[in-house]
Amino acid sequence: xxxxxxxxxxxxxxxxxxxxxxxxxxxxxxxxxxxxxxxxxxxxxxxxxxxxxxxxxxxxxxxxxxxxxxxxxxxxxxxxxxxxxxxxxxxxxxxxxxxxxxxxxxxxxxxxxxxxxxxxxxxxxxxxxxxxxxxxxxxxxxxxxxxxxxxxxxxxxxxxxxxxxxxxxxxxxxxxxxxxxxxxxxxxxxxxxxxxxxxxxxxxxxxxxxxxxxx
Amino acid sequence: xxxxxxxxxxxxxxxxxxxxxxxxxxxxxxxxxxxxxxxxxxxxxxxxxxxxxxxxxxxxxxxxxxxxxxxxxxxxxxxxxxxxxxxxxxxxx
Numbered sequence: 001x002x003x004x005x006x007x008x009x010x011x012x013x014x015x016x017x018x019x020x021x022x023x024x025x026x027x028x029x030x031x032x033x034x035x036x037x038x039x040x041x042x043x044x045x046x047x048x049x050x051x052x053x054x055x056x057x058x059x060x061x062x063x064x065x066x067x068x069x070x071x072x073x074x075x076x077x078x079x080x081x082x083x084x085x086x087x088x089x090x091x092x093x094x095x096x097x098x099x100x101x102x103x104x105x106x107x108x109x110x111x112x113x114x115x116x117x118x119x120x121x122x123x124x125x126x127x128x129x130x131x132x133x134x135x136x137x138x139x140x141x142x143x144x145x146x147x148x149x150x151x152x153x154x155x156x157x158x159x160x161x162x163x164x165x166x167x168x169x170x171x172x173x174x175x176x177x178x179x180x181x182x183x184x185x186x187x188x189x190x191x192x193x194x195x196x197x198x199x200x201x202x203x204x205x206x207x208x209x210x211x212x213x214x215x
Numbered sequence: 216x217x218x219x220x221x222x223x224x225x226x227x228x229x230x231x232x233x234x235x236x237x238x239x240x241x242x243x244x245x246x247x248x249x250x251x252x253x254x255x256x257x258x259x260x261x262x263x264x265x266x267x268x269x270x271x272x273x274x275x276x277x278x279x280x281x282x283x284x285x286x287x288x289x290x291x292x293x294x295x296x297x298x299x300x301x302x303x304x305x306x307x308x
Contacts, residue, residue, distance in 0.1 A: 031244065047258070050255055050270050050271065053274060057274050057275075062278060062281050065281055066240070066281075070237060168259060184268075195279050196279055198279075203282050206286040
């Protein structure tokens with residue numbers, strides 16, 4: 001919880017820095033800080049795999065792209081101006097924030113009431129879900145339980161808090177995410193590869209055009 | 216939840232206020248990140264890993280989008296010598 005608050009504050013401050021700095025390079029550096037604190041938030045939420053991917057993809061690949069383009073175009077010296085009609089924007093942003101907050105409260109209440117939360121589910125449902133989603137055998141579940149709560153404990157003796165802890169610790173594991181990715185989500189996974197190829201070809205085409213032809 | 220909403224709003228403000236195309240892109244990244252954060256938070260709350268897998272997909276699509284967007288910015292810069300979105304009017308004819 002403490003981690004969540006700290007990383008959250010860092011993320012918000014650096015995000016404000018991104019839009020407040022005049023120099024694009026400073027903005028890019030603040031954006032790196034935002035990405036890292038986001039990764040910290042993911043770790044605090046128990047999503048270790050997502051945190052690792054966040055650092056590799058965002059802080060690694062995407063930021064290198066950004067910095068390269070800023071350097072190539074030599075934008076460091078260009079001063080950026082702020083748009084003029086700020087009044088209308090203020091109203092719009094306020095309305096949007098209010099809408100999002102209302103939506104958030106509604107969704108959170110819905111989730112609380114309608115028992116999607118694991119603490120309300122029976123042990124059998126949780127075990128069945130572990131088996132379905134993660135293709136875990138009884139042996140796997142047993143060894144995970146013993147690893148987490150000591151030798152000789154069986155899943156039927158766990159308190160509900162301990163069951164939630166078990167599910168959370170399983171969810172963050174790369175192995176479980178991988179299983180889910182190649183079983184339930186195999187079609188989206190293939191579509192993603194297609195998108196990446198399309199992006200690659202698109203980028204090559206766009207950049208290779210002769211500027212005189214299109215100007 | 217609140218954190219994610221805040222980050223998203225900052226991203227929207229950025230898109231609206233700044234005129235440098237690259238900074239607008241960074242703000243889009245912040246918004247995508249806010250959505251990712253929400254996915255992970257709810258996946259933990261509901262005890263369902265699907266949210267984390269979807270975050271993985273969002274990141275892939277974001278990477279593709281940034282690559283294409285920056286390529287467009289580079290070619291626009293070649294043509295117009297600026298990345299200020301108010302000065303780029305050629306689409307309006």
